[in-house]
Every structure is written in structure tokens, then in C-alpha cells.
Amino acid sequence: MSSSLIDTWLVLPAAGIGSRMQADRPKQYLSMTVKGVTKTVIEFTLDHLLSYPYFKHSNIASAGFYKAIVVVTKGDPYWQEISTARGYDKHERILVVYGGSERCYSVLNALIAISQFENSEKKKDSDPSWVAVHDVARPCLSYHDLDALFSAVEDYPDGGILAAPVRDTMKRGGITESTSMTKSKVCSVIDHTVNREQLWHALTPQMFPLNSLLDNLQVALADGFEVTDEASAMEYGGAKPKLVDGRSDNLKITRPEDLTLAEFYLNNF
Template sequence: MSAPNFSVTAIVPAAGIGSRMQADRPKQYLTLAQSTVIEHTLTCLLAEPDIEMIIVALAAHDRWFAQLPLATHPRIKTVVGAAERANTVLNALQEVTSEWVLVHDAARPCLHACDLAAVLKAGQQADGAILASRVVDTMKRGDGEGLIAESVSREELWHALTPQCFATQTLLEALSAALAAGATITDEASAMEWAGFKPQLVAGRADNIKITRPEDLSLAQFFLEKK
């Protein structure tokens, strides 16, 4: 259960082009089970009553989002993103008025309500929280030339997923400072880590996949059908 008067704004970075998909449009606009990828993602978020607003950060010349039925939903607004994800999220954060913020990838359409609820609950405590899954495969580090340099222990290794939930002002300050310092920021948690915080890891379902390659579409469709 959420705390009394808990409200959160969700940010959905959707300014990327997804070049690895080799498609005629960004991956979030590819069709998946009769809807676009981003429509599945937004529908998951809209079903959560604690999310009062969703801010979708789009590329400056995006011509697809406005054509979607969800584009006129009263709980959805758009902002212009940037070339890098961290800057895109920072742009969206300027529009957030709620105390808490949740960031979720546009290309993760298989999010389950139970995982969303779990990260929202954990995010209200301490230094925020992220969904993650434990690494179960044997890990290898390459040598830069396609050969194995060493095996890496998978103990306490996790795959970082989204959503990620933090106090809005804390994330804004951490992300701004990290970018100003030239730090490499790969997700919101990495900005928080850079600023000295230790976000909570919340074990999430492994089917919360991010669509990155063409074969991921058929896998996501399978997961959605099972969902």
C-alpha cells in the first residue's frame, strides 16, 4: 500500500531512434499485439492509480506519437527530449510537480502491475528503488578483441531494469550534478549512485524485457499473450 497522499509522476523517455531494430520508425512505434510498443507501456502505467501524470519525452521531430489514441489522454503530456537519455530525463524532470517520480523505458511493454506496485512502495523509502533481476548466467569479460579475458563472479550481480522510483528533487539534483561533472550516466540509479546514494534493489520479473533487437518483438508478444 502507498503512503497517504502519495502521488507520483511517471517519465517515459521516448526520444531514441532504436537503430538496432533496422526499422522505418523508432522501436517504440513498432506494432506489437495490435498496438504500438509504447501504447502497451503507457497502458501499464495508466492502470496504476498512484500515477497522477505521465510525461512522455519525445524527439524534437517525432511524427508518430500525436497519431496515437493515447496522445490526448488527460493524464499524459509531452516534452521534447534530447540526444542522450540522461538529458531527456532531465528535461522531463523540469515539468514534474509531484514529490515522487518514476522513470520507465518506453520499450518495456511487459511490465506487471505487481512489479510496478513493489517499486513504488520501495521507492518511497531511503534512497529510492529500482526493479532488477539477479544475474543467473556465467559472466565473462572480453578482452576487446572477441576473446575471453576472465570469468566474472555473478554473486550479487543484478540486471538493472525499469521502473526506477526516486524523490523528484533528489533525482533532479543528482542528475544535474552528474551531467555537469561529465559523469557517465546510463540510468537514473547511476546518477543517484554517483551522488552517494544507495537505491534499493527490488527483484522483478524476468519477462520485463526491453525491446532492443528485432527478435525481441516476438518474445514480447509471447509474454503479453501469457500476461
């Protein structure tokens, strides 16, 4: 492992409300039962990633994460309850940052907090830190994929992301008005078929040098660029992040049926 990856921070944005889940609480606080253990989605994700091997100043392939930044809404009662019950509020490797109005601003708040922490705590001659941003609603991330991502971005300053090649036929939609004898309505129709060669589903984690991601994200947001993920901010700044082939079961819990599917995957890992 390159010395440039010795200190890699994990950022877990968890300030969203997950409206498409149609649940009584944000999706990260819904419960799953895996191998007889019932916890919330955020607990499964956080516990799993903090258990990823971390050995400071080593040369092994899996360096793990130095500390985790959990980004939550200020006054979030669900996080406060879980944090107290599980001892996250006293965990030496967990820091909490308040989120922004959108995910990109939540990530920005986390990056600024990390930068401030390092300026106050780290020696000036220490190696530059990296940051890995992971969707908290992706609890099925495998250590094998993490190993592959760490290895792929070693000594590659533009960083990289986990991604899955598109397998299905892809359609570009359009909007049209459908009229019948009784009513008319707007509906989606196929505009054309998209060539799926070199078309990828972006997954997480997305891993970049801390300072590069912070600078590029700030510039992109200041310019009014629509930042859809961390890689898009890096791309806006001219970087070409690596695409690292990841498992397709690294799904993001978005709809009700995804929760059941995530439970199935985790119970069969």
C-alpha cells in the same frame, strides 16, 4: 502507502531511434498484436501503466501514477499521429516534453518540466513528489512488480529500482587481433569470468524522490559523469538505491527477436 508517495510521476523517455531493431521507424512505434488488439509498443506501455490503480490521497498499497510525461523528439510524426488518433493529446494525465541528445538529457528535461509544473500548480505545503522512469520499450511490466517497488521505497529516501539477479555465467571481454595466413581482424575474447554473486540486471521502473533525482542528475552531468541510468546518477551523489527483485520477462525490446518474445509474454499474461 506513505504520504511521500502520494504523487508519483511516470516518465517515459521515447525520443530514441532504436537503431539495433533495423526497422523503418523507432522501435516504440512498431506494432504488436496482443489478444487480438494491434497497437504500437508505446501504446501498450502507456495504456498499461496509466491503468495501474491511481487513488489520490489514499493509503492503499498501490497508489499508481499521478501523471505521465512522454518524452519525444520535437516534430515526431509517429507520435503526433498516434497522439491525435488515440486522444493522448487531450488526456488530462499525459504531458509531452521534448527529448535531448541522449536519454539522460531527455529524462532531465522531463524532471525540469515536472518541477516547473509543481511550482506553478501545487501548494507549497504539499508532500514531496516522486518520479518513476520507465523504458517505453518495456511493455511487459507486471503490476505485481510495481506493487513491490512502491512498497520497497516507502519511506526510503534513496529510492529503488526493479532488477533481476544474474543467473548466467558472466564473462568480461577483451579485444585482440586474430591473424591468419590471408588476413587479420580484431575480435572479442574472454578476459576473465566475473563473479555473479550480488550481480544484477538493472530493469525499470527506477523510482526516486523528484528533487533528489533532479539535483543528482544535474550534478552528475555537469561533472561529465557517464549517466547510464537514473540509479547511476543517484549513486554518484552518494545514494544507495534499493534493488527490488523483478520478473525476468520485463524485457526491453532492443533487437528484432525481442518484439516477438514481448508479444508472446503479453499474450500469456
